[in-house]
Amino acid sequence: RKAAFSSSARHLKDINSVTVIGAGLMGSGIVQVAAQANYKVTMVDTTDAALKNGQAIITKSIKRVAKKKFGEENAAEQQAFIDKALSNITVSTDGPAAVAGSDLVVEAIVENIDVKQALFKALDQAAPADTIFTSNTSSLPITSIAEATSAARRERFGGLHFFNPVPAMKLVEVVRTEVLKDEVYDSLATFAKNTGKTPVECKDTPGFIVNRLLVPYMMEAFRVLDRGDAKAKDIDVAMKLGAGMPMGPLELADFVGLDTMKFIIDGWAKEGKIEEALVTPSKTLNSLVEQGSLGRKSGKGVYDYSK
Ligand code: NAI
Known part of the structure; x- marks a missing residue:
């Protein structure tokens, strides 16, 4: 050292x-x-x-x-x-x-x-x-x-x-x-x-650098699902092959934990320091969390990991 x-x-x-x-x-x-x-x-x-x-x-x-x-x-x-x-x-x-x-x-x-x-x-x-x-x-x-x-x-x-x-x-x-x-x-x-x-x-601002950019991006992937604009698999394949991401945004959300995602976005919305459009909740995310589908750690999130 x-x-x-x-x-x-x-x-x-x-x-x-x-x-x-x-x-x-x-x-x-x-x-x-x-x-x-x-x-x-x-x-x-x-x-x-x-x-x-x-x-x-x-x-x-x-x-x-x-x-x-x-x-x-x-x-x-x-x-x-x-x-x-x-x-x-x-x-x-x-x-x-x-x-x-x-x-x-x-x-x-x-x-x-x-x-x-x-x-x-x-x-x-x-x-x-x-x-x-x-x-x-x-x-x-x-x-x-x-x-x-x-x-x-x-x-x-x-x-x-x-x-x-x-x-x-x-x-x-x-x-x-x-x-x-x-x-x-x-x-x-x-x-x-x-x-x-x-x-x-x-x-000392919400999300510092990485999460300030990453979380709104992941939330927009959930809103694409909410609107039915694309399927989960296609969103992830698109961002991996078209934007060079090592993991798609929804796979990444499952990895992080959907409860953690919801906790962060709800907290930011309450704090009121970030533009409203970026902290709009997602129906898909909220209903998965409500069902206890929290991502990899619970065996099911956006994707099923039980098999
Ligand atoms: P964790 O749940 O794996 O570990 C937390 C540990 O803290 C547990 O072992 C618990 O027994 C202990 N603990 C709770 N209250 C305590 C107290 N009063 N005194 C001493 N020990 C206590 O949590 P994790 O994921 O390691 O997160 C910890 C912190 O790191 C959080 O603030 C989280 O926001 C932050 N963080 C988490 C990341 C992640 O990917 N999980 C990434 C970057 C930061």
Whole structure:
């Protein structure tokens, strides 16, 4: 992890130890890429079962990464890489104790503003004054989450938005609020680079960059279905072969989860910061969610995955 110690980075807060709160899909991925980059990482969740789940996700994923990095035949190098990364990880159910010794906190818990604010309120009191706080939220304003902390902390509170699956996806959106300090932004961008990602900068606006463009596009695919203008399969084939998308918009919606899609679009409509036409609900999407057809995870969404 040379970059963090290079002279150009010396004026930044040197991040060495990281606490990731939430050991789910995203949290475990963030723990993994930070540990692979040789950061000392504490993974926090509310129960031992949740921590075990996170550890299992990491163990499985890191084997794949090692195989790709060193090749099938180099078993010893693979194992050394895995052992080194895993030795950087500790687990805990005590968030405040963990952040007391951390330079950076990355929150990846349930997407609920009240739960996130309650967490950050407690962490703010336990963490050193210069510890940087971040949230991996996809749809909540960073500024609103940060309201649970002191005015001084808010200047050290940004967004660090990773993508699923974290070990494979190369992007991190680094989100700047109105009050975020420049040097904190720089520390976050450096951290993202050190984990092997490309950081992009954006303001604290709904959907940041990727989802601000992607979600309205996916919603319009549902509205094409609503109007009966084309069949699902044809919409997806069209966007793959005609626009070079790796996945069609409806397949992608099934992958993301239709409940998540609905949650995001309803939230944006309520917030009132995005043009109305872009947040118009879709009958097809709403009725699928109502039936419990939530996409891949429930075996059925736009498409049937049961066979
Ligand atoms: P998940 O449901 O897989 O994991 C959430 C974890 O947080 C669970 O293990 C849960 O036990 C834990 N948790 C809940 N409340 C907690 C608390 N108070 N303290 C400690 N741990 C707690 O969720 P996922 O998908 O990993 O999402 C987490 C965050 O990442 C959300 O804010 C979401 O918007 C964001 N996100 C999700 C993406 C995705 O594709 N799933 C992509 C980018 C961001």
